[in-house]
Amino acid sequence: MREKSSAMRIHRVTILGKRYESAQVRAAAVLLLPTLIAIILLFLIPVVQVVAYSFTNYNLTTGMKAYNGLANYEYLFTDDRFFKAIRNTFTFATLKLVIDTSLALAIALMLDSAIPLKKYLRSAYFAPVVVPVVASSLIWIWFFDPGIGPFNQILSALGLPTSEWLYHEDTALLSILMFSIWKGLGYNVVLFLAGLQNIPTSYIEAAQVDGAKAYQVLFKIKLPLLRPIISFVLMIGIINTFKVFAEVNVMTPKGGPLYSTALMVNYIYDTAFTSGRMGRACSASIILFLIIFALTIIQTKLDARKTISLE
Amino acid sequence: MAKKLKRMSIPIFLILLLGSIAMIFPFVWMILSAFKTVPDVYAYPPKWLPSSWKFNNYVKVFQMIPFAKYYFNSIFTSTVQTAIQLFLSVTAAYALVVLDFPGKKFLLSLIRSTMFVPIVVTLIPLYLLVSKAKMIDTYAGIILPQVFAAFTIFLLVSFFSTIPQILYDSAKLDGCGYYRILSEVVIPNSKSPISTAMLFSFLGHWKSYTWPLIVTNKATYRTLPIGMKYLVQESSSEYQIMMAASVMAILPVLIVYLFFEKQLVKSITLTGLKA
Numbered sequence: 001m002r003e004k005s006s007a008m009r010i011h012r013v014t015i016l017g018k019r020y021e022s023a024q025v026r027a028a029a030v031l032l033l034p035t036l037i038a039i040i041l042l043f044l045i046p047v048v049q050v051v052a053y054s055f056t057n058y059n060l061t062t063g064m065k066a067y068n069g070l071a072n073y074e075y076l077f078t079d080d081r082f083f084k085a086i087r088n089t090f091t092f093a094t095l096k097l098v099i100d101t102s103l104a105l106a107i108a109l110m111l112d113s114a115i116p117l118k119k120y121l122r123s124a125y126f127a128p129v130v131v132p133v134v135a136s137s138l139i140w141i142w143f144f145d146p147g148i149g150p151f152n153q154i155l156s157a158l159g160l161p162t163s164e165w166l167y168h169e170d171t172a173l174l175s176i177l178m179f180s181i182w183k184g185l186g187y188n189v190v191l192f193l194a195g196l197q198n199i200p201t202s203y204i205e206a207a208q209v210d211g212a213k214a215y216q217v218l219f220k221i222k223l224p225l226l227r228p229i230i231s232f233v234l235m236i237g238i239i240n241t242f243k244v245f246a247e248v249n250v251m252t253p254k255g256g257p258l259y260s261t262a263l264m265v266n267y268i269y270d271t272a273f274t275s276g277r278m279g280r281a282c283s284a285s286i287i288l289f290l291i292i293f294a295l296t297i298i299q300t301k302l303d304a305r306k307t308i309s310l311e
Numbered sequence: 312m313a314k315k316l317k318r319m320s321i322p323i324f325l326i327l328l329l330g331s332i333a334m335i336f337p338f339v340w341m342i343l344s345a346f347k348t349v350p351d352v353y354a355y356p357p358k359w360l361p362s363s364w365k366f367n368n369y370v371k372v373f374q375m376i377p378f379a380k381y382y383f384n385s386i387f388t389s390t391v392q393t394a395i396q397l398f399l400s401v402t403a404a405y406a407l408v409v410l411d412f413p414g415k416k417f418l419l420s421l422i423r424s425t426m427f428v429p430i431v432v433t434l435i436p437l438y439l440l441v442s443k444a445k446m447i448d449t450y451a452g453i454i455l456p457q458v459f460a461a462f463t464i465f466l467l468v469s470f471f472s473t474i475p476q477i478l479y480d481s482a483k484l485d486g487c488g489y490y491r492i493l494s495e496v497v498i499p500n501s502k503s504p505i506s507t508a509m510l511f512s513f514l515g516h517w518k519s520y521t522w523p524l525i526v527t528n529k530a531t532y533r534t535l536p537i538g539m540k541y542l543v544q545e546s547s548s549e550y551q552i553m554m555a556a557s558v559m560a561i562l563p564v565l566i567v568y569l570f571f572e573k574q575l576v577k578s579i580t581l582t583g584l585k586a
Contacts, residue, residue, distance in 0.1 A: 018413065027406070031410075110326065116320070140337065245431065249520075249524070269521075
């Protein structure tokens with residue numbers, strides 16, 4: 001009895017005007033210490049350094065490392081290859097977001113209706129998401145082979161014009177986009193499907209009782225209620241498409257014909273690890289981050305406005 | 312229900328079935344082609360089925376590149392990364408959900424902010440840090456920079472918040488300290504979320520590409536994805552051999568996926584919808 005009451009007595013400390021139980025504060029400090037160290041070493045320090053290095057001529061091959069102001073940024077803004085990489089990234093990201101999101105939404109809406117083999121179908125659409133990028137890129141490299149790839153063989157069997165796929169500057173990036181959509185589609189399908197299944201059936205039934213047509217249910221009930229998920233998918237999509245690297249690096253190691261498949265990450269990788277220009281690569285990383293950041297903000301703002309106007 | 316099924320489903324089902332065949336086709340092609348011979352690969356009109364079912368291509372993969380070593384490296388680094396990541400995530404998530412301490416809000420937003428800075432942005436300082444620590448071409452260099460992920464922390468935070476408060480209170484009344492509440496209440500009650508997080512982080516590490524690529528120069532430290540990237544160049548378009556290697560890299564993941572699909576999908580939607 002006495003033991004229990006002593007265990008119940010709680011030591012308290014006051015930190016910044018708020019009272020805490022000291023045992024909890026101590027436990028939190030111990031338990032969070034490893035995570036805190038990881039965040040400092042793997043996130044905070046590198047973030048500070050990438051900014052600092054971006055103002056230097058840090059070069060691994062010559063060993064130079066001196067402050068050079070905005071010279072890296074000035075160089076980047078006059079570099080054709082950098083501009084090409086930015087343009088490629090925007091093309092890639094726009095097409096991917098539009099095609100991927102609308103296709104995934106359509107598939108999810110169809111999967112949400114009464115159909116047989118629903119479970120198998122969902123698994124089939126999701127399967128490419130879980131397989132490693134490199135291993136699946138290898139399959140598609142063969143698909144894209146102009147001579148002995150199945151794509152061209154099918155096209156020519158049907159009497160259609162064939163393509164050079166990865167080996168022509170006009171089609172190389174689009175080929176990687178095809179792969180990328182196949183690979184990533186299932187992720188959004190699963191998210192949209194979960195969102196659709198969260199919509200109470202009573203909403204839809206009530207609308208049907210009132211004589212709403214299928215398209216009215218879709219545009220007046222399902223899509224508005226899906227809006228939060230659509231905006232989440234877009235945000236994640238922006239961040240993810242601007243990070244794309246592996247498939248481009250595997251399918252077109254040199255950045256494709258006339259640098260046509262090089263995305264921003266490929267440019268950063270080449271600058272840092274092929275040429276050793278760490279400072280310049282850091283500046284490019286900062287620009288990449290700022291673009292992603294700005295797009296995310298614009299996206300959130302736009303979406304908030306839409307939600308308000310709807311209500 | 313029955314009326315709806317009759318009216319709507321058949322055309323939609325056929326469209327989805329056709330689409331699903333397109334999604335699965337690359338895998339079927341890979342598995343069949345891993346048995347093909349060189350003449351099969353170059354045959355015109357194309358051969359869909361291999362002319363024999365021998366495992367020669369698989370043997371050749373092991374002869375051409377140190378495939379077993381790559382496999383070992385991938386299993387080893389992914390396992391250690393997953394273990395450390397889970398340790399960090401479980402302790403952090405528990406503290407963030409259960410404990411009251413100063414700076415909690417700040418820490419939460421700090422962890423969240425790491426999700427908005429893609430790893431490519433901090434890649435170069437990390438590489439320089441690792442190279443200064445003389446950890447290029449070491450397992451530590453591959454493993455340590457990849458052990459922190461806000462994603463698993465938030466996954467576990469969302470699961471831990473669903474543990475009923477009464478379990479914590481009664482453990483406290485029994486005189487459990489905060490470490491024992493973690494080891495005797497939270498962890499035993501979260502076996503399935505923790506195994507989900509484990510699965511997720513293992514799959515993530517298994518396919519990790521950019522970091523292992525830049526931090527390994529010697530072939531002996533290459534992980535599977537990196538080894539396979541170089542196989543493309545070294546095999547000079549011997550597709551049937553590339554397919555055999557792909558089968559060996561993809562099949563374990565597909566099998567894991569088929570077993571744990573429900574968990575995977577559930578946690579994607581959970582974190583996806585909550586974020």
